[in-house]
Amino acid sequence: MEKKVSYWVKFVVKDGQDTIKDALESVILQTIRPRLICIVDDGSKDLTSKILEEFKQKYNELIHIITLEDRGYDIRRIVHNWNRACEFIEKNNYEFDFMLTATEDVIFPNNYVEKLILEMNENKKLVIVSGTRGLKQSDHMSFPEGAGRLVEMKFFRKIGLHFPPFYGYEPWILYKALQMGYEIKKMNNLKYNHIRKFGSKHNFVEYGPSMRCLGYHPIFVLVRVLKNIFTKNTGISKIASIKMLLDYMNKSKWKNDPYYHFYESDFRKFVSTIQIKRILKQIDFGK
Numbered sequence: 001m002e003k004k005v006s007y008w009v010k011f012v013v014k015d016g017q018d019t020i021k022d023a024l025e026s027v028i029l030q031t032i033r034p035r036l037i038c039i040v041d042d043g044s045k046d047l048t049s050k051i052l053e054e055f056k057q058k059y060n061e062l063i064h065i066i067t068l069e070d071r072g073y074d075i076r077r078i079v080h081n082w083n084r085a086c087e088f089i090e091k092n093n094y095e096f097d098f099m100l101t102a103t104e105d106v107i108f109p110n111n112y113v114e115k116l117i118l119e120m121n122e123n124k125k126l127v128i129v130s131g132t133r134g135l136k137q138s139d140h141m142s143f144p145e146g147a148g149r150l151v152e153m154k155f156f157r158k159i160g161l162h163f164p165p166f167y168g169y170e171p172w173i174l175y176k177a178l179q180m181g182y183e184i185k186k187m188n189n190l191k192y193n194h195i196r197k198f199g200s201k202h203n204f205v206e207y208g209p210s211m212r213c214l215g216y217h218p219i220f221v222l223v224r225v226l227k228n229i230f231t232k233n234t235g236i237s238k239i240a241s242i243k244m245l246l247d248y249m250n251k252s253k254w255k256n257d258p259y260y261h262f263y264e265s266d267f268r269k270f271v272s273t274i275q276i277k278r279i280l281k282q283i284d285f286g287k
Helices: 020-028 048-058 077-091 112-122 153-158 169-179 207-214 218-231 238-249 265-285
Strands: 007-013 036-042 063-068 098-103 126-132 150-152 183-191
Touching: 007 020, 007 077, 020 036, 020 048, 020 098, 036 048, 036 077, 048 063, 063 077, 077 169, 098 112, 098 153, 112 126, 112 150, 112 183, 126 153, 126 169, 150 153, 169 183, 169 207, 169 265, 207 238, 207 265, 218 238, 218 265
Parallel strands: 007 036, 007 098, 036 063, 126 183
Antiparallel strands: 098 150, 126 150
């Protein structure tokens, strides 16, 4: 490692008693240890809170817990929980080099963060990098995963140190980085274990409206859905894929939903343009 680096972990959990112990330990036991793990407990009703307190007693200076009231399960609350963690960092004026996204059903190999940081050191234009949960991609241009992303804090501060509280918040930061001239990468040779079946809790309910809000090109959406259906490479079922397409097309369904918000026109145009380039690049790649 060229220099001593620091990073913090935003860790969101709800009712994760069966997996959270292993997930937390996989973060704590990294070869490059985090300086802070900020855990947002979204009103867990099982033994999660008890497990978290046990970790807090053992690793007091390392762990900070934000406990929220139970409002039931809603996948859209994740972005608010992320921002609660980010607000804690901002309020206390903490300075870190990177931010890692973790969750209760993901277990990282112990050199995971070290390898991500080494990759960023090799390419100074990289601001977001992740490993992979092992699913094949719907196209050869591989974007970083959600859980397991390492984000450069200098870049994150430039875009406001928070995520937009609307559909599409997770891919938004990826396209924002590209729009600003930075690079992003997924390391397909660096695998982590995603214990829970992909989509088992949320069934991809955000995907359709997210694509519409972000400005996804209709051709790209159609290609994505067809590949989900016919290749079985993405972990998204046929039924979920069809629902994604219908939700993308049905704008009127979401008009009164406070999470349904179109991003800036220049950003949407950029997303649409880069997706067409991805499709064309894939065609060239297949020749």
